[in-house]
Amino acid sequence: xxxxxxxxxxxxxxxxxxxxxxxxxxxxxxxxxxxxxxxxxxxxxxxxxxxxxxxxxxxxxxxxxxxxxxxxxxxxxxxxxxxxxxxxxxxxxxxxxxxxxxxxxxxxxxxxxxxxxxxxxxxxxxxxxxxxxxxxxx
Amino acid sequence: xxxxxxxxxxxxxxxxxxxxxxxxxxxxxxxxxxxxxxxxxxxxxxxxxxxxxxxxxxxxxxxxxxxxxxxxxxxx
Numbered sequence: 001x002x003x004x005x006x007x008x009x010x011x012x013x014x015x016x017x018x019x020x021x022x023x024x025x026x027x028x029x030x031x032x033x034x035x036x037x038x039x040x041x042x043x044x045x046x047x048x049x050x051x052x053x054x055x056x057x058x059x060x061x062x063x064x065x066x067x068x069x070x071x072x073x074x075x076x077x078x079x080x081x082x083x084x085x086x087x088x089x090x091x092x093x094x095x096x097x098x099x100x101x102x103x104x105x106x107x108x109x110x111x112x113x114x115x116x117x118x119x120x121x122x123x124x125x126x127x128x129x130x131x132x133x134x135x136x137x138x
Numbered sequence: 139x140x141x142x143x144x145x146x147x148x149x150x151x152x153x154x155x156x157x158x159x160x161x162x163x164x165x166x167x168x169x170x171x172x173x174x175x176x177x178x179x180x181x182x183x184x185x186x187x188x189x190x191x192x193x194x195x196x197x198x199x200x201x202x203x204x205x206x207x208x209x210x211x212x213x214x
Contacts, residue, residue: 110167115174
């Protein structure tokens with residue numbers, strides 16, 4: 001009986017380390033993720049005026065979309081589509097890279113959802129985001 | 139008999155570990171999202187901490203405070 005208890009105890013101690021390792025803490029310090037962050041940070045200077053004017057809004061799936069092209073000066077209208085496409089490509093890659101960096105590619109959708117909520121929470125007032133009732137001004 | 143019990147314990151614990159690993163760490167994902175968004179949008183930490191307080195007027199949270207209190211308590 002004693003040895004059984006000892007063995008059970010040992011087993012518990014052994015596995016409790018697993019529990020510690022499994023404690024949620026996501027790895028984001030990889031070259032790919034850092035490069036994406038940097039690229040998005042640089043692009044934000046170009047996107048910010050469009051968030052402010054309402055031309056571009058935050059979608060409910062963690063992306064950005066052209067909301068009102070008329071809010072963009074005619075000469076910039078061509079460029080805005082490319083800007084939005086590039087931003088969305090980076091965002092998709094970012095969600096995927098975080099999932100992959102943590103050895104759980106299937107987490108991509110969950111990560112995307114988490115980001116979607118946080119982008120909107122952190123958006124400046126005056127920016128548009130997609131809510132259940134459509135585009136909403138924050 | 140003892141052996142069986144140990145094997146059972148082992149299998150049980152192993153299953154528990156696997157379950158935990160598969161679980162999506164939502165809280166950690168939020169933290170990571172905050173960290174990255176703060177960097178991309180150049181939001182300072184103290185500013186970011188202030189933000190959630192100034193919720194937009196007319197958001198569900200503020201409206202449902204009085205009447206739907208029992209509802210939210212139940213759903214928790």
